Structure formats: C-alpha cells, structure tokens
Amino acid sequence: MMRTTGNFLARGCRALVFGTAVLALTTTAYAEQKHVDSVVQRVLEQGGKLPVIVRLRDDAALKMGKEVKVGDVQGHRAFGHARAFSAKVDHKQLRELLASDDVVGISYDAPVTGNLLGLTTTTGVSVESSGSKVARSRYKVTGAGVNVAVIDSGVQPHTDLPASRIVAWVDFVNGKTTPYDDYGHGTHVAGIIAGSGAASSGKYAGVAPSAGIVALKVLRADGSGSTSTVLAALEWVLANHARYNIRIVNLSLGHPIFEAAATDPLVQLVERVKERGILVAVAAGNMGNNALGQTVYGTITSPANAQGALAVGAADTKYTLARGDDTVASFSSRGPTRYDYYTKPDVVAPGYHVVSLLAPGSYLATRYASLQVGSSYFRLNGTSMAAPVAAGTAALLFSANPGLTSHAAKAAMQFTAQRMKQLDVMTQGTGQINVAGAVRLSKLIVPTASAGRRWVKGSRKPIAADLLFGETAFWGRALIWGQKVYGGTNSMYVNSSLWNDNIVWGYLFSDNIVWGMFYLDDNIVWGMLYDNIVWGMDDENLVWGLTDDNIVWGFDDSTAMLLDNIVWGMDENIVWGLSVDSVLAFSTEEIMGLSDESTLIKGVK
Numbered sequence: 001m002m003r004t005t006g007n008f009l010a011r012g013c014r015a016l017v018f019g020t021a022v023l024a025l026t027t028t029a030y031a032e033q034k035h036v037d038s039v040v041q042r043v044l045e046q047g048g049k050l051p052v053i054v055r056l057r058d059d060a061a062l063k064m065g066k067e068v069k070v071g072d073v074q075g076h077r078a079f080g081h082a083r084a085f086s087a088k089v090d091h092k093q094l095r096e097l098l099a100s101d102d103v104v105g106i107s108y109d110a111p112v113t114g115n116l117l118g119l120t121t122t123t124g125v126s127v128e129s130s131g132s133k134v135a136r137s138r139y140k141v142t143g144a145g146v147n148v149a150v151i152d153s154g155v156q157p158h159t160d161l162p163a164s165r166i167v168a169w170v171d172f173v174n175g176k177t178t179p180y181d182d183y184g185h186g187t188h189v190a191g192i193i194a195g196s197g198a199a200s201s202g203k204y205a206g207v208a209p210s211a212g213i214v215a216l217k218v219l220r221a222d223g224s225g226s227t228s229t230v231l232a233a234l235e236w237v238l239a240n241h242a243r244y245n246i247r248i249v250n251l252s253l254g255h256p257i258f259e260a261a262a263t264d265p266l267v268q269l270v271e272r273v274k275e276r277g278i279l280v281a282v283a284a285g286n287m288g289n290n291a292l293g294q295t296v297y298g299t300i301t302s303p304a305n306a307q308g309a310l311a312v313g314a315a316d317t318k319y320t321l322a323r324g325d326d327t328v329a330s331f332s333s334r335g336p337t338r339y340d341y342y343t344k345p346d347v348v349a350p351g352y353h354v355v356s357l358l359a360p361g362s363y364l365a366t367r368y369a370s371l372q373v374g375s376s377y378f379r380l381n382g383t384s385m386a387a388p389v390a391a392g393t394a395a396l397l398f399s400a401n402p403g404l405t406s407h408a409a410k411a412a413m414q415f416t417a418q419r420m421k422q423l424d425v426m427t428q429g430t431g432q433i434n435v436a437g438a439v440r441l442s443k444l445i446v447p448t449a450s451a452g453r454r455w456v457k458g459s460r461k462p463i464a465a466d467l468l469f470g471e472t473a474f475w476g477r478a479l480i481w482g483q484k485v486y487g488g489t490n491s492m493y494v495n496s497s498l499w500n501d502n503i504v505w506g507y508l509f510s511d512n513i514v515w516g517m518f519y520l521d522d523n524i525v526w527g528m529l530y531d532n533i534v535w536g537m538d539d540e541n542l543v544w545g546l547t548d549d550n551i552v553w554g555f556d557d558s559t560a561m562l563l564d565n566i567v568w569g570m571d572e573n574i575v576w577g578l579s580v581d582s583v584l585a586f587s588t589e590e591i592m593g594l595s596d597e598s599t600l601i602k603g604v605k
C-alpha cells in the first residue's frame with residue numbers, strides 16, 4: 001500500500017505549507033472560510049484525484065442519511081458523529097464541494113498504517129517491565145469486567161486469547177462475521193493488552209489477562225488502511241460502547257499530521273469518543289529518527305495529537321526487567337505536535353522487541369518468520385506495541401476502580417510514570433508507565449469525593465514510589481496539559497473539574513505557551529543534549545517552531561524558580577544543534593523514513 005501511495009504522500013508532503021490553509025470563497029452567499037488540509041490544498045493548486053473526508057455543516061449533516069450527495073459528488077461512507085462523509089474526487093469536484101453551503105471543510109482521507117517496525121536481531125522481551133505482573137500480583141487486578149476496542153487488522157483467536165474473550169467483532173474491510181487477522185498486527189496488539197500467557201506458562205502474558213477484546217478490523221491483509229475506515233470504526237464505538245462496556249480504545253495506527261487538531265476529522269472523532277468517558281490510547285508514531293540516525297522532533301502522528309488521547313511513545317527496556325537502564329527507542333515520535341505545539345507523547349511504555357501473540361499464516365508471520373518466538377509468539381518493535389501496554393494498564397485501573405473517569409485514569413498513568421534520566425518531555429512525556437504505581441494510586445482514589453477536596457484515602461499523601469525489580473521507581477508527579485507540563489504537583493490528590501471527561505484536556509491553562517522542562521536538579525534544556533537533532537520533519541525551507549516569537553521554552557514549575565529565566569526567544573539565534581542548511585540536505589522521504597526499506601516491515605510512515 002505504501003508503495004502505491006508513498007510516492008504521492010512524499011510529493012504531497014514536500015509541498016506542505018505552514019499554518020492553516022484557508023480557502024475563502026467569496027462567490028457563495030455565505031462567503032464562509034472553508035478549511036482544507038495541506039494535501040487537499042495541493043490538489044486544488046496542481047490538479048489530480050484524491051480520497052477525501054468532507055465535513056458538513058451541522059444542519060446539513062443532521063439531514064444526512066446513509067446516502068450522501070453534494071452536487072454530483074457521491075459520498076462513499078457517511079459519518080454521523082463526525083458530521084462528515086468520504087468520497088473520491090478530482091480537483092474540479094473539490095471546487096464544487098467547496099462552493100456548497102453545506103460543506104465546511106475537506107481533509108485528505110490519508111492512508112493509515114500500523115506503527116510497527118521490523119527486526120532482525122536477538123531475543124524479545126515481555127511487557128512485564130512495565131510493572132504489569134507486579135501490579136496483578138500485589139493488587140489482585142486482572143482487567144476483568146473491562147472491554148477494550150482494538151481498531152487494527154483484526155484478531156486471530158489464540159490459546160492466550162480464545163474466541164470466547166473476543167466479546168464483539170466487526171470487519172470493516174471484508175465484512176466477515178468471525179474473527180481473523182490476515183496481517184498479524186492486531187493480534188499482537190490485542191495480546192499485549194489481554195493475552196493470558198497460557199501458551200508460555202504466563203511468561204508472555206499481556207497487561208490485563210482478563211480484559212475482554214472488541215476487535216474492529218480496519219487494516220487490510222497488507223497492513224494498509226484509510227482514515228475513513230478508522231472513522232467508521234470509531235463511529236461504531238460511539239454507537240455501541242455502552243452495549244459492550246467499552247472503556248478503552250486502542251489505536252496503534254496513524255498518519256502524518258496534515259492540519260491542526262481542531263479540523264482533523266480523525267482527531268475530532270477521537271475527542272468525541274473520549275467525551276463518553278472512554279480512554280483512547282494512541283501510538284505516538286515511529287518517526288522519531290531519520291535515515292541518518294538523527295533525532296527528529298515534531299513527528300507525532302495523527303490522531304496522537306488529540307489532546308484528549310493518551311499518546312504513547314516506545315521505551316527500550318534493554319532486555320532487562322529492571323528499569324534503570326531503560327531509554328526511549330530512537331524511532332519513537334517526538335513532540336510537540338505540528339500546527340498546535342501540544343506537548344506529546346503523554347507517556348512511554350515498552351515498545352521495543354516486544355513478544356506477543358502470533359497469528360499463524362498472517363502476512364507478518366509468513367514474511368517475517370525470523371521474528372517468531374516459540375510456536376505461539378513473535379516479536380515486534382514500535383509505538384504500536386507501546387500503546388496497548390497503556391491500554392491494558394487502563395483496563396487494570398478501571399477494574400480496580402470502575403468509577404474513575406478516563407481523564408483521571410490518564411492522569412494517574414502520567415502522574416506515577418517514572419522519568420528517565422537525560423531525556424526531555426517531548427521524548428518521554430512524563431516518563432515510563434509504572435503499572436504498579438498507577439494501580440495503587442487508582443485504588444486510593446474516591447471518585448465521589450467533593451470537587452476541590454482531597455480524594456485519596458488515608459491521612460497522608462501516598463508514597464510516591466514503588467519497588468520494581470529491586471529498584472525504586474519514583475513517581476514523576478507531573479501532568480501534561482496541552483502545551484504545558486506541570487511538574488512536582490500534588491494535583492492528583494484532589495478531586496477537580498479537570499478529571500471530568502467533558503473538559504477539553506489542555507484548554508484551561510493555555511493562555512500563554514510554555515513548554516515545561518523536566519529536570520529540577522540540573523539545567524538541562526531539551527534539544528541541547530544532542531548534536532544531531534533535526535527540528536521539523538517535512539518542509540524543505542523552514543525549520544518550524546523557530547519562527548514563532550511568542551513561544552517560550554522553559555520551566556513552568558514552581559519548584560524550579562531558579563530556572564525560570566531560561567527562555568528560548570525565537571527571534572534569537574537559536575540552533576538546535578544543527579544549522580537550518582543541514583535540514584535541507586535531507587529529502588522528505590528520508591526524514592519521514594519512507595525510503596529506508598531495510599528497516600521497515602511495511603508501510604511505516
């Protein structure tokens with residue numbers, strides 16, 4: 001799929017422009033400003049055909065049936081909650097759509113792929129270093145009673161995840177009525193969430209071995225998929241979550257960001273799902289380095305740029321359970337998010353050489369037989385593997401405390417995460433998930449406590465550390481909120497409107513832009529640790545982030561007042577360890593990883 005679309009994608013990305021592409025149509029009675037994303041803008045300017053997602057005015061959308069037609073443009077699929085439909089159009093039809101009073105915006109129906117990378121070497125590891133097994137043992141939680149929707153390539157029933165635990169199945173690709181996985185990605189992901197470990201005496205158990213799986217197949221046998229198919233699955237979740245008790249959605253897929261979160265149909269539908277109290281775990285993306293091995297910031301993919309989502313980067317556990325040697329995998333996408341500058345990822349979790357369920361006969365199992373571990377498992381790399389660790393953790397939290405909101409569960413995971421040394425917030429979020437800590441904190445929370453009052457049980461604050469594999473894992477006690485990071489905070493100990501799922505995560509405090517720094521004890525400023533950082537991934541003649549003079553890079557932490565004067569004035573001569581000219585040396589394809597076939601399994605963006 002990426003071979004056929006990759007060239008287009010690369011060409012499209014080269015032409016991307018900054019800011020919001022707005023097409024003002026003065027010929028219509030309403031003269032509205034209609035929003036198109038950067039890829040649609042290119043087709044408008046240069047011609048061609050494109051699959052698109054057309055967003056409608058609310059009143060037009062409410063009239064929309066399953067059949068949608070605007071002018072002579074026939075819709076393919078209608079999305080009621082997203083107020084949108086999909087269609088394939090040429091540039092003339094694009095103009096026709098934009099001339100319609102019913103249309104408010106058009107986005108590229110971008111190809112989505114799972115965020116996995118190929119491997120060639122050595123053994124794999126379980127997800128146990130996340131603290132999952134410790135948590136189950138100490139707190140007797142299993143995820144029982146909680147169901148997780150896995151929007152992926154399907155799920156192949158397995159000894160560790162028999163069909164009886166797949167509580168619902170919908171095939172948005174081929175319409176088949178019984179679970180299968182012809183690609184092999186979704187089965188691996190589902191196993192990380194809920195595999196029992198039965199075929200390995202528990203060695204390769206997932207995080208929440210009693211959670212139920214709702215398998216929604218959107219990726220084809222070759223791993224390809226489209227944004228509109230993912231939208232269809234999210235619409236299904238909105239219609240059916242109560243029936244199947246879906247508390248969590250896992251999205252180990254995405255596409256590069258082509259527009260601001262506010263108009264991205266995929267991001268917006270993720271936000272609608274989150275508002276139902278559902279935690280949405282999303283892979284941050286695998287674009288954190290380029291073919292030259294340079295770290296690339298600003299590479300979070302959509303929909304990990306949804307503020308309400310839990311964006312998960314990939315930790316490299318170095319094949320040991322103990323966490324002191326862990327780091328963030330080089331491929332893990334770095335924040336901030338394009339256009340919006342949100343701080344992401346939110347957390348990281350094991351995502352390197354992770355062993356989970358094998359789907360025999362699937363594309364991945366057949367083509368990459370060397371990745372097989374024993375007869376029932378195989379190993380993969382990617383933020384695709386990290387997101388389900390977080391999803392499984394959320395299942396443990398909701399089973400430990402069913403009254404938790406999704407915001408509170410997300411915050412508990414961030415708050416108890418363990419910071420890794422020498423890594424900045426755009427790389428690790430608040431740190432690596434500590435499942436034991438997150439479960440312990442969640443069990444202490446009384447969701448019915450009055451707003452503004454302490455809501456953790458006990459007369460003292462919880463001990464902000466856990467013993468994991470002979471080491472002390474300190475809680476980072478930080479929260480990411482929009483563009484900011486709040487460190488050294490006790491906010492999790494108090495009930496707050498912030499934990500209400502109807503609050504837009506990130507909007508309350510964002511009157512000015514401050515990107516928090518992590519290290520309270522030394523003055524490491526992110527970006528300066530490396531001499532090979534590339535800032536911005538996709539523009540030939542602009543290093544984004546450096547031109548906005550109201551962005552302040554520094555601390556927003558009352559305990560670090562001494563460091564408050566670290567301000568990265570963007571008008572100054574700031575260079576992120578490289579000159580702008582160096583960026584120009586790389587092709588878009590290299591920076592986006594599209595050309596490096598040797599390290600790819602398939603379709604990694």
Ligand SMILES: [Ca+2]
Pocket residue numbers: 129316317318319320321322323324325326
């Ligand atoms: Ca380790």
